[in-house]
Amino acid sequence: MTTLSEVYREHAIPLRHIVPLDFHSVRTVPDSHVWPKSDDFSSDDQLSIPIIDLKDPLAVKLAGHACETWGAFQVINHGIPSNLVEEVESEARRLFSLPAQQKMKALREPAGATGYGLARISPFFPKYMWHEGFTIMGSPVDHARALWPNDNARFCDVIERYQKKMKDLAEQLTHLILKSLDVSQEDLSWDVGSPSTALQLNSYPSCPDPNRTMGLAPHTDTSLLTILHQSSISGLQIFKEGVGWLSVRPIPGALVVNVGDLLHILSNARFPSVLHRAVVNRDGCHRLSVAYFYGIPTDCNVSPLAKLLNSGHTPRYRSVTVKEYMILKSKNFEEALSLIGI
Numbered sequence: 001m002t003t004l005s006e007v008y009r010e011h012a013i014p015l016r017h018i019v020p021l022d023f024h025s026v027r028t029v030p031d032s033h034v035w036p037k038s039d040d041f042s043s044d045d046q047l048s049i050p051i052i053d054l055k056d057p058l059a060v061k062l063a064g065h066a067c068e069t070w071g072a073f074q075v076i077n078h079g080i081p082s083n084l085v086e087e088v089e090s091e092a093r094r095l096f097s098l099p100a101q102q103k104m105k106a107l108r109e110p111a112g113a114t115g116y117g118l119a120r121i122s123p124f125f126p127k128y129m130w131h132e133g134f135t136i137m138g139s140p141v142d143h144a145r146a147l148w149p150n151d152n153a154r155f156c157d158v159i160e161r162y163q164k165k166m167k168d169l170a171e172q173l174t175h176l177i178l179k180s181l182d183v184s185q186e187d188l189s190w191d192v193g194s195p196s197t198a199l200q201l202n203s204y205p206s207c208p209d210p211n212r213t214m215g216l217a218p219h220t221d222t223s224l225l226t227i228l229h230q231s232s233i234s235g236l237q238i239f240k241e242g243v244g245w246l247s248v249r250p251i252p253g254a255l256v257v258n259v260g261d262l263l264h265i266l267s268n269a270r271f272p273s274v275l276h277r278a279v280v281n282r283d284g285c286h287r288l289s290v291a292y293f294y295g296i297p298t299d300c301n302v303s304p305l306a307k308l309l310n311s312g313h314t315p316r317y318r319s320v321t322v323k324e325y326m327i328l329k330s331k332n333f334e335e336a337l338s339l340i341g342i
């Protein structure tokens with residue numbers, strides 16, 4: 001079976017797009033990190049993605065509607081203990097607060113998938129983002145040992161407990177969302193119980209001139225769905241057609257769920273794979289976020305679900321293996337979906 005790491009092995013990234021700036025050492029924003037000022041931000045703060053209570057008997061209908069109209073929602077009463085979320089955030093903070101030369105010991109390799117480094121989308125943009133990340137697939141122990149030779153047990157324990165809880169929640173959410181389409185697990189061609197997943201810790205260090213920088217440039221996720229904890233500092237924005245960029249307000253205890261490319265394909269484009277970005281909007285604060293990407297095993301095929309094509313709808317995408325799609329995305333970025341369009 002092909003793993004995500006094997007997919008990335010076929011697509012090496014040059015080191016200049018892996019090694020982050022030493023944010024602790026800069027007092028001004030270097031030209032390499034200055035982005036053109038954009039005024040595409042909508043000031044309509046009435047408008048925002050729905051909040052769904054997982055215990056609500058109408059959750060199926062609400063989740064389906066949210067996926068269709070927004071491609072995203074916030075979820076509450078999701079069963080993830082708040083102290084576990086806090087622990088993950090504090091371990092992430094401990095990691096990113098390490099001196100730059102220490103973090104470099106866990107640097108992602110050019111053909112690697114995991115470890116410390118810039119976002120994988122960095123090569124597609126002319127300027128660098130005000131961001132550093134840490135990607136985990138499976139056990140974090142090798143990188144954690146490199147970072148903290150004698151003190152990595154707590155980090156590994158917290159990460160592993162969080163991964164387990166996220167997997168359960170992602171399964172539950174997938175079930176819920178598919179149910180809204182009248183699709184059940186038996187209609188799927190892969191085993192929902194053995195997904196391909198990744199945990200991404202994101203850090204947006206305090207910035208001397210936040211309005212001229214970009215935290216994470218606009219992108220869609222390659223996942224089926226993504227579950228994001230975005231701490232108490234705002235920064236996440238989603239793009240709403242006809243409106244512009246809207247902030248996703250941090251709500252204590254809530255998690256943000258967004259549709260990824262794979263769910264967009266399965267739903268035959270009924271659910272938009274929502275375009276989103278992270279802005280750096282306040283000096284003096286260090287924003288963190290934790291994204292859990294939940295996907296389909298890379299050897300499986302993905303195509304619009306047969307059940308959704310019964311009523312005269314023609315397929316919008318051809319069938320591809322997840323691996324093939326991921327390679328298309330890592331080479332062509334936002335063009336990937338149109339490359340498999342019919």
Ligand SMILES: O=C(O)CCC(=O)C(=O)O
Pocket residue numbers: 200202216221228230235236237276277278288289291
């Ligand atoms: O930091 C955020 O709010 C967004 C993170 C994100 O979009 C990602 O990791 O793919």
Ligand SMILES: [Fe+2]
Pocket residue numbers: 219220221276
């Ligand atoms: Fe994302």
